[in-house]
Amino acid sequence: MARQQNESFDELFDVKNNFYIGNYQQCINEAQKVKLSSTEAEMNRDVFLYRAYIAQRKFRIVLDEIKDTSPSELLPLKLLAEYFAHPxxxxxxxxxxxxxxxxxxxxxxxxxxxxxxxxxxxxxxxxxxxxxxxxxxxxxxxxxxxxxxxxxxxxxxxxxxxxxxxxxxxxxxxxxxxxxxxxxIGRDKYQEAYYIFQEMIDKYSSTTMLLNGKATSLILQQKYEDAEIVLQESLEKDSNNPDTLINMIVLSQHMGKPYEVANRYLTQLKDSHMEHPFVKDYLQKELEFQRLAAEYSALA
Structure with a gap:
């Protein structure tokens, strides 16, 4: 009932909902065509429009369009775009x-x-x-x-x-x-999580965010073949999505695939997402391993 009420009274339901499930291009499309009844709603629309561009890593659009004289509600988004675009x-x-x-x-x-x-x-x-x-x-x-x-x-x-x-x-x-x-939480809750992600996919659309959630629940249930099918679908939507690549690395190891398979995904991840926490942590551990290996080699 609450969801039905939101859909009835929130002019921006589709804009917001597409953003929340990770359907950023559809969020942008909806934001550009929706007809709104107030300046407040238009401001909220612009907030989600620019957030969707940031999620797509299209920082230049946000930095070019939001000026220092823009409404105060939009200025934080310029700050966020600058944070990601200019380390x-x-x-x-x-x-x-x-x-x-x-x-x-x-x-x-x-x-x-x-x-x-x-x-x-x-x-x-x-x-x-x-x-x-x-x-x-x-x-x-x-x-x-x-x-x-x-x-x-x-x-x-x-x-x-x-x-x-x-x-x-x-x-x-x-x-x-x-x-x-x-x-x-784990155990029987893995299946409940799966049902939530599947319900959203059925009701709205399949996105890399929802597919990765669904795949994660399958991996945790050790349903590796099913998870692989879901992740392949995610790769077809975005072959460079970091969460999908990370899940493919994990899944490849669980399924006992050749080293080259997981390493291929890892190389792609390192090439495209150097700022990702997973990559940073991996590179740090790699350096630490090399340091320890050098120490033991010197002692041998």
Whole structure:
């Protein structure tokens, strides 16, 4: 019922929902054609439009179109695009966000999402949660769930999901957060997570985000052949998606495929996503292994 109400009264339901499930191009398409009844709705549309461009790594569009004189609600998105596009500016951007959060000048949930996202990518999870604290917004709650899971605080993630369910049990973000928590809980919850991802694919469309969630639940259930079919579909949609490549690396090892298969996906991942946390962590461990190997070789 809650979802039906959202669809009836939220002019931007399709725009937002496509963004939430990772269908970024459809989000952009919907944003460009939807007819809206207020300037507030138009502003919210532009927020999701530019966020979708950022998700597609089309940073130049955002940086060119959002000026310093643009509405204040859009300015955080320019900051986020600059963060990803120009790593050399990140210290300056972090200083600006630190100052804004200390002075509590980040009360709009859009700014909270941007600030928390940047802190998340900096692995400063405590600051990310501090920004999101007491935010009465489902998207802020969903991001908090992701952070709690990364911190291995499953108890807090479960608590946050329950709060989301009390607010809107049928909302896409609530269902996604529940699926993430189910994957973390394990055992019989893997199958429940699978059903959530499959239901969304059936109701809306298959995206790399939903397909990777579905594949992850299958891998955890050791249904490797089924997972491979799902990941192949994901590769057909986006052959360079980092989550799909990582899942293919894991799956190739579980299925006992030749070393070259997993290494091929790893090479592609390193070539295209050097800033991805998985790649950074892998390269760090690779350097550490080489250092230890050199030490033992010298002692031999």
């Amino acid at each position: 050399e500016h990140r210290d300056k951007i972090l200083s600006a966000i630190d100052k804004a959060t200390i002075e509590e000048n980040c009360r709009s949930h859009n700014y909270m999402i941007v600030a928390a996202t940047i802190y998340y990518h900096e692995n400063n999870l405590e600051s990310a949660l501090r920004v999101l604290h007491k935010a009465e917004n489902l998207e802020c709650s969903a991001l908090s769930v992701q952070i709690y899971l990364k911190m291995d605080r499953l108890d807090l993630a479960v608590k946050e999901v329950k709060t989301m369910q009390e607010s809107d049990d049928d909302a896409t973000l609530t269902q996604l957060a529940l699926a993430w928590v189910n994957l973390a």
